[in-house]
Amino acid sequence: MLLAVRNLTTYFFNGQGTVKAVDDVSYELEEGQTMGIVGESGCGKTVSALSLLRLIPGPSGRIVRGEILFEGRDLLKLSQDEICSIRGNRIAMIFQEPMTSLNPVLTIGYQVMEPLLVHKGMNKKAGILKCIELLKSVQIPDAPSRVGAYPHQFSGGMGQRAMIAMGLSCNPRLIIADEPTTALDVTIQAELLEIMKGLTRDHGTAMIIITHNLGVVARYADKVMVMYAGKAIEKALTPDLYRRPRHPYTKGLMASIPRLDQDIRQKLRPIEGQPPDLANLPKGCAFAPRCAFCVERCRREPPALIKISENHEVACWNYA
Amino acid sequence: MKQYIIQRISYSLVILFFVSILIFVLGRALPGDPVQSAVMSTGMGVVSDDVIDDFKVQFGLDKPLHIQYLLWIRGFISGEWGRSIATGEEVLPMFMHRLPITLELFLGSVFWSCIIGIPFGIISALRRNSWLDVTLTTGAIIGVSIPVFWEGIIMIYLFAVIMHIFPPSGYVPFSESIQGNLLSMAMPTFIMGTQGAGLLGRYVRSSLLEVLGHDYIRTAHAKGLKERAVIVRHALKPAMIPVVTIAGLAWGYVVAGSFIVEYMFAIPGLGRMGVNAIFSNDFPVIQATLVMVAINILIVNLIVDLIYGYIDPRVRVQQ
Numbered sequence: 001m002l003l004a005v006r007n008l009t010t011y012f013f014n015g016q017g018t019v020k021a022v023d024d025v026s027y028e029l030e031e032g033q034t035m036g037i038v039g040e041s042g043c044g045k046t047v048s049a050l051s052l053l054r055l056i057p058g059p060s061g062r063i064v065r066g067e068i069l070f071e072g073r074d075l076l077k078l079s080q081d082e083i084c085s086i087r088g089n090r091i092a093m094i095f096q097e098p099m100t101s102l103n104p105v106l107t108i109g110y111q112v113m114e115p116l117l118v119h120k121g122m123n124k125k126a127g128i129l130k131c132i133e134l135l136k137s138v139q140i141p142d143a144p145s146r147v148g149a150y151p152h153q154f155s156g157g158m159g160q161r162a163m164i165a166m167g168l169s170c171n172p173r174l175i176i177a178d179e180p181t182t183a184l185d186v187t188i189q190a191e192l193l194e195i196m197k198g199l200t201r202d203h204g205t206a207m208i209i210i211t212h213n214l215g216v217v218a219r220y221a222d223k224v225m226v227m228y229a230g231k232a233i234e235k236a237l238t239p240d241l242y243r244r245p246r247h248p249y250t251k252g253l254m255a256s257i258p259r260l261d262q263d264i265r266q267k268l269r270p271i272e273g274q275p276p277d278l279a280n281l282p283k284g285c286a287f288a289p290r291c292a293f294c295v296e297r298c299r300r301e302p303p304a305l306i307k308i309s310e311n312h313e314v315a316c317w318n319y320a
Numbered sequence: 321m322k323q324y325i326i327q328r329i330s331y332s333l334v335i336l337f338f339v340s341i342l343i344f345v346l347g348r349a350l351p352g353d354p355v356q357s358a359v360m361s362t363g364m365g366v367v368s369d370d371v372i373d374d375f376k377v378q379f380g381l382d383k384p385l386h387i388q389y390l391l392w393i394r395g396f397i398s399g400e401w402g403r404s405i406a407t408g409e410e411v412l413p414m415f416m417h418r419l420p421i422t423l424e425l426f427l428g429s430v431f432w433s434c435i436i437g438i439p440f441g442i443i444s445a446l447r448r449n450s451w452l453d454v455t456l457t458t459g460a461i462i463g464v465s466i467p468v469f470w471e472g473i474i475m476i477y478l479f480a481v482i483m484h485i486f487p488p489s490g491y492v493p494f495s496e497s498i499q500g501n502l503l504s505m506a507m508p509t510f511i512m513g514t515q516g517a518g519l520l521g522r523y524v525r526s527s528l529l530e531v532l533g534h535d536y537i538r539t540a541h542a543k544g545l546k547e548r549a550v551i552v553r554h555a556l557k558p559a560m561i562p563v564v565t566i567a568g569l570a571w572g573y574v575v576a577g578s579f580i581v582e583y584m585f586a587i588p589g590l591g592r593m594g595v596n597a598i599f600s601n602d603f604p605v606i607q608a609t610l611v612m613v614a615i616n617i618l619i620v621n622l623i624v625d626l627i628y629g630y631i632d633p634r635v636r637v638q639q
Contacts, residue, residue: 055541081546088544095542100535105557105632115543150633166543 001069002173002206003029003052008066010044010051019279021047021061023230031173034200034207036221036238038214038253040275044230045210049176052208053087071173089119092167096179098159102151108135109147112166119170134165138195157188164192168199175200176208181216193220214257218242223311226250229276229286232305236312246314248291285317293318321629328625332618339614344389347603347610355381355405379405379604392607402604406597411608414593421491422589425512425578428505432513433520440517441524446551448529456521463518468577471511472584479507489586508585512577516570523566528559561632568624575613 113127135143181189273290401411480488492500582591597605
């Protein structure tokens with residue numbers, strides 16, 4: 001077991017009240033496995049990823065409960081120096097907007113090799129050589145002449161390649177990719193995902209892909225966790241989930257994807273209603289107000305995850 | 321880069337041309353007659369019109385205005401800056417003699433501004449909304465708001481009259497006594513410096529806070545950099561971009577402040593010379609002083625542009 005997240009709970013405390021961004025989420029990840037976290041904007045998927053590296057912006061945000069066991073150690077119990085030695089080294093993160101996630105006044109080369117300088121004690125000379133190698137591995141053309149370039153001289157796709165190179169530099173055991181391709185052209189999205197998948201497979205790196213793109217998950221993830229309003233509502237191996245989605249929300253997500261094999265005159269079916277306010281959640285199931293299968297019990301008490309088969313869990317009273 | 325510098329310099333020259341016209345016209349438009357006051361100061365009492373006409377011819381004041389302007393510019397470029405109407409001294413040597421003193425004052429005040437302002441801004445930003453931040457921010461507002469002359473009087477009273485640490489006024493040349501020089505310049509440079517420091521501190525604070533909210537700071541944390549390294553390597557440089565711009569704009573205030581401070585502390589620099597020249601309507605000196613002020617500010621802004629290009633790769637001109 002590489003990573004075991006247990007009862008992770010991250011809240012934001014502001015003047016209006018408590019925003020329950022991540023509420024009692026648990027999952028596990030084996031070496032080399034890829035997991036997808038899926039959900040709408042604001043469902044807590046990014047916060048759950050940031051929580052792993054304790055990058056929640058303070059002082060309002062706080063991890064209030066839970067355990068994050070990584071290589072046998074609880075990351076939440078580490079000192080500041082210890083967590084710093086894991087960030088970028090054992091666990092790397094790739095963010096969604098390459099143009100704002102890269103420092104505009106530092107060269108690409110320096111930014112890519114910085115983790116090596118910090119964690120591996122490499123000098124700049126060796127760092128540049130390794131950096132060129134990394135840039136080549138993410139297929140940046142003419143890599144040796146690009147190490148001196150600045151982010152504004154890069155396109156979005158090139159910037160994201162550099163971000164991936166940066167993430168892979170120390171050969172981490174786990175990569176967290178937070179919507180790595182959302183800001184990019186569709187053609188480049190596929191290319192980058194292929195590069196990432198290839199490199200992580202070569203190095204046996206585990207990966208968590210956060211996305212709202214179900215297509216990406218279907219193709220690249222071994223298993224999936226669907227999140228809604230800060231909670232994990234369905235967890236399954238990817239083929240199981242796509243073959244038989246159980247939660248009404250997951251079903252809704254699947255139904256709202258446009259399909260080429262469908263009659264084009266048939267309308268897409270969006271999920272009715274709006275996601276709930278995380279500071280003011282309903283008493284029962286958070287999805288109840290939008291759910292077509294809602295029963296009386298759903299409004300009264302929140303459902304817990306129940307195992308319906310070996311690799312499939314769902315939080316819905318309809319399966320209780 | 322070379323092209324960028326040449327371009328900036330030629331802009332500056334164009335600006336200088338217009339400024340020179342403005343200075344010349346303003347000088348003539350000032351109320352009061354320089355010849356009259358110069359003649360008065362010789363103590364001859366009432367003099368005949370002949371003497372006054374001689375005076376006018378001697379200083380070229382009998383010619384039409386545009387000819388006077390052209391003669392002035394020609395003289396200025398060839399190093400003949402004319403003679404002071406009040407004292408009859410050559411203006412250029414007067415100038416060169418005082419320039420190092422004023423430069424020392426400027427450099428000293430920049431030193432204090434940076435030494436006080438930048439760390440205060442950084443500490444304030446990193447400990448935002450703490451009592452330390454509130455104290456420093458309030459201090460900065462006070463520093464900016466207190467008029468130079470008032471701060472000067474208080475400091476002279478405290479440190480010279482009561483504590484006898486610094487001389488109340490006067491200037492000791494560097495060549496005469498290093499210690500004496502530093503002691504005599506300590507208060508004037510500090511007073512000018514605190515004005516700049518308040519301004520600088522506030523801009524450093526807000527700019528650093530803005531930078532710390534950027535995504536790339538989160539990236540730096542995610543790489544495993546310690547807090548200190550994140551600030552030093554990733555936040556400070558981009559945070560300095562707006563600060564440098566402001567520093568260039570604020571330079572004008574520093575120069576203006578130097579006129580008051582030099583006068584107050586009896587420092588024989590350019591500011592004091594300029595103020596005396598204005599009192600006696602001595603326009604060869606006024607004009608020279610103002611043109612030098614303009615050149616000074618243009619040079620500083622040129623330096624700012626160059627620093628700007630150094631810090632921010634996005635403004636560097638492509639080869």
